[in-house]
Amino acid sequence: MKNLFFFFAFSMLPGFINAQAKTIIHFDSNKSELRSDAVKVLDSLIVSLKADAQYLINIKAYCDNTGEDAPNQTLSENRAKTVADYLNSKNFSKTFTTDGFGESVPIASNDDEIGKAKNRRAEITVQDITIIKRAPQKETLAPVPEDKKTFNEKSSLTDLEVGKTLVLKNLNFEGGTAVLLPEGKPTLEMLLRTMQENPTLVIEIGGHVCCFDDMPLSIYRAESVYKYLLRKGIDKGRMTYKGYSRNKPIFIDDKDESRARANRRVEITEIKK
Known part of the structure; x- marks a missing residue:
């Protein structure tokens, strides 16, 4: 598949x-x-x-x-x-x-x-x-500003305050699509384990886009994470998903590709512990 x-x-x-x-x-x-x-x-x-x-x-x-x-x-x-x-x-x-x-x-x-x-x-x-082919190349991701916390192997949703948000580290998308890039798989698996180990945890999944306003695409991106967790057995009552279009960019100026990739993201907001 x-x-x-x-x-x-x-x-x-x-x-x-x-x-x-x-x-x-x-x-x-x-x-x-x-x-x-x-x-x-x-x-x-x-x-x-x-x-x-x-x-x-x-x-x-x-x-x-x-x-x-x-x-x-x-x-x-x-x-x-x-x-x-x-x-x-x-x-x-x-x-x-x-x-x-x-x-x-x-x-x-x-x-x-x-x-x-x-x-x-x-x-x-x-x-x-409309697409143009390009030679495979190593892409870099602009560092997330310090005031934006990230969810990675050293962080925990259970330590987060209710109402606060974490950026899912390395969970980025190919431009113009809701197709996740391969490096995001470990982050998804880690999020799944966190939800499994904390059965009372309730989250909102927020999708974001870069470059142009596109509310449907931001919703699709959040939905892709929601459906991954749903397929893995997480109860739908513990999750909601929402699109934010380009209303909450990490970088206001995202003409540079590394910043654009950082803005094409999904964030997790803790609703209830």
Whole structure:
């Protein structure tokens, strides 16, 4: 499964990013094969996209609550892969990320078959992006100012005062996307352990962007961390997420790439110990 740590060596040009409406298809119970109506929807999606454009396509798949957690997680991952495989089979050579969420994010009640049918779904989100290739290079991150505390291996959320905020160290994003850079994985794992070891801890997850105002993108960034913790078993009642667009930059002047990367971030605010 390609997940949120999928990384590609491209540089995004701000101002050419256009997130399209979400496309949703549905599956039969306990199946990952595409239904005929789903095939028609995907074919229509392909026709609607420009042949010469560059796209980032995110495929998220889900289940209803029938069955056990582990098989449902695998089923949702297989559903996402099925969609990607179908698009690839149509010579639709684009950049994909796929993710499965099991039964953790229902959009309807699982108490009846109508609701369950809505939850057995895949959501396909397309970003139209203008990109230029660049040679791989070592990127540096501007140091976070001293008045901004960071969450790392030497810090603890439990030592933080209620209402105070920590920057998740090294949890940064590729420009113009909610795709986490690989170096952020240890920080996510450390945050997960902190939540597991402190079962009364309640947090807000705040997403931020650089360079231009983009409230939806800041929400997606916070949501990516929220859903990671949700998939790992953290109760949704212990977390909220919110986007701040570019309203709370670490660096006001973020024309330099290292400062821009520092502003593309997620912060944790302690709500309750």
